[in-house]
Amino acid sequence: MKKSLIITSLFLSLFSFAQETAEKENLLPLPKMSYLDSLKTTFVNHSTSNCIDERWLSELASTELSDNMFSDISNFNADNEVSYELSTELLKKRLAKMDAKSPFNIEYNPALENTIKAFLKNRPKAFERLMAISEYYFPMFEEHLAKYNIPLELKYLAIVESALNPRAKSRVGASGLWQFMYPTGKQYNLEVTSYVDERYDPLKATEAACQYLSSLYGIFGDWSMVLAAYNCGPGNVSKAIRRSGGSQNYWNIRKNLPKETANYVPAFLATFYIYEFKKEHGIMPKKAPLTYFETDTIMVKKQMSFKHISELLDIPVEQLEFLNPIYKLKVIPFETDEPHYLRLPKNKMGLFVSNEEKIYAYFNYLETYKEKTKTEYIATTSKDSIASNVDSTYVSKPKFERKTQFHTIKSGESLGKIADKYNVSITELKKWNHIKGNTIQAGKKLKIYSDKKVIVKTESKSNKDGTYTVKSGDSLFSISKQFPGVSIEDIKKWNDISGDNIQPGMKLKING
Numbered sequence: 136m137k138k139s140l141i142i143t144s145l146f147l148s149l150f151s152f153a154q155e156t157a158e159k160e161n162l163l164p165l166p167k168m169s170y171l172d173s174l175k176t177t178f179v180n181h182s183t184s185n186c187i188d189e190r191w192l193s194e195l196a197s198t199e200l201s202d203n204m205f206s207d208i209s210n211f212n213a214d215n216e217v218s219y220e221l222s223t224e225l226l227k228k229r230l231a232k233m234d235a236k237s238p239f240n241i242e243y244n245p246a247l248e249n250t251i252k253a254f255l256k257n258r259p260k261a262f263e264r265l266m267a268i269s270e271y272y273f274p275m276f277e278e279h280l281a282k283y284n285i286p287l288e289l290k291y292l293a294i295v296e297s298a299l300n301p302r303a304k305s306r307v308g309a310s311g312l313w314q315f316m317y318p319t320g321k322q323y324n325l326e327v328t329s330y331v332d333e334r335y336d337p338l339k340a341t342e343a344a345c346q347y348l349s350s351l352y353g354i355f356g357d358w359s360m361v362l363a364a365y366n367c368g369p370g371n372v373s374k375a376i377r378r379s380g381g382s383q384n385y386w387n388i389r390k391n392l393p394k395e396t397a398n399y400v401p402a403f404l405a406t407f408y409i410y411e412f413k414k415e416h417g418i419m420p421k422k423a424p425l426t427y428f429e430t431d432t433i434m435v436k437k438q439m440s441f442k443h444i445s446e447l448l449d450i451p452v453e454q455l456e457f458l459n460p461i462y463k464l465k466v467i468p469f470e471t472d473e474p475h476y477l478r479l480p481k482n483k484m485g486l487f488v489s490n491e492e493k494i495y496a497y498f499n500y501l502e503t504y505k506e507k508t509k510t511e512y513i514a515t516t517s518k519d520s521i522a523s524n525v526d527s528t529y530v531s532k533p534k535f536e537r538k539t540q541f542h543t544i545k546s547g548e549s550l551g552k553i554a555d556k557y558n559v560s561i562t563e564l565k566k567w568n569h570i571k572g573n574t575i576q577a578g579k580k581l582k583i584y585s586d587k588k589v590i591v592k593t594e595s596k597s598n599k600d601g602t603y604t605v606k607s608g609d610s611l612f613s614i615s616k617q618f619p620g621v622s623i624e625d626i627k628k629w630n631d632i633s634g635d636n637i638q639p640g641m642k643l644k645i646n647g
Contacts, residue, residue: 266420
């Protein structure tokens with residue numbers, strides 16, 4: 136009995152101590168957040184879908200598949216026999232089935248058989264990967280092809296052209312999913328500037344490709360001839376027709392076409408065949424985690440960089456590059472007479488739209504700290520420069536340093552406290568130092584880049600009584616913007632505000 140009482144007493148003591156410790160911890164001051172992190176805590180978030188998995192992002196943007204496809208088209212000899220277990224008779228039956236349901240004139244040819252066997256023998260895993268990537272692009276291709284009344288099978292042309300890599304570039308300069316040369320791209324209104332190359336835009340390039348294919352069909356009236364002309368130009372196909380005695384059959388003019396084009400149509404038909412009979416050949420498509428319909432676009436109202444979008448929306452720059460391949464410098468320009476669009480996964484689009492006003496306010500805030508002609512100045516505190524009811528608790532001395540700093544973590548420091556000290560975001564600290572969670576260890580060094588403006592805070596006399604009078608239309612966010620180094624959390628703490636509600640006429644302490 137005595138033993139039970141001792142154990143109970145010990146348990147109660149431990150519980151009481153733990154409770155007191157927890158209460159003390161709750162009273163500890165929270166680390167001050169940077170402006171960016173403070174802003175992000177106010178974001179409204181309506182989640183609708185997941186972002187692209189990093190491994191799949193790497194797969195979608197891989198150049199390996201397009202490099203291999205370029206090599207096959209350029210170097211493979213379709214007239215050399217390939218050893219692979221597929222009977223000619225069975226292949227002829229399958230090709231006849233394809234011909235019956237397709238506007239293409241699909242007939243057996245030894246060169247086509249060799250190409251199909253070579254792809255099945257050497258590239259089955261590549262086709263499994265391509266079939267996953269095609270889940271992202273094919274719905275968009277089919278929508279545009281149907282609009283121009285073009286056979287849907289022509290979606291396979293983009294596989295032969297670029298292996299579905301929107302950033303693909305050939306040795307002769309053809310670019311994008313549909314491999315437009317600069318003059319042909321300009322002919323079909325694909326703009327190329329210092330900031331933008333619309334040949335890399337999947338939507339605009341697909342629209343241009345449909346217009347070009349439709350135009351070529353009006354010239355040749357045969358889809359196999361259209362494919363050949365798309366690759367080497369209508370002039371070369373016309374010459375091959377004349378050299379073949381006026382023949383209108385691709386296989387009859389093939390010997391008079393450039394080598395690459397001689398392999399091109401067999402590669403297209405072989406790709407078509409493998410997609411049609413993948414199960415029969417044991418090809419198991421991988422599953423794409425994001426489809427074309429799970430992304431959306433929004434017109435930008437201000438110039439913005441991928442870096443700043445990444446920091447605001449917590450989305451990797453690499454993902455932004457994949458979804459927006461059109462922007463050569465990772466910057467979306469803004470022009471009043473020329474709209475530019477940002478494509479995002481739907482959940483990030485929801486975050487952007489729900490907080491659009493705050494996001495543009497942040498870009499305005501960044502502009503106020505752009506480096507001027509002089510690299511150093513001290514802000515004035517004269518009445519001309521400060522509104523009569525705005526208190527100058529802080530004087531900003533922007534100073535530009537372009538070097539790397541190292542911070543040794545002290546006991547009790549957090550990422551938020553360190554970020555605030557150097558006027559950087561927690562997101563940046565994590566990225567620079569490859570930190571995944573929020574745990575840091577005393578004694579370790581953190582790398583801090585100061586290639587942007589460092590704001591040095593210095594105390595100064597406040598205007599009047601050190602308060603700010605709330606005006607109509609003010610928010611905690613807009614007020615904090617007026618005082619460099621002051622966060623929303625600071626204002627709430629100094630004025631015992633628990634929510635975000637403030638009223639016109641209310642006086643807020645700004646100096647703590």
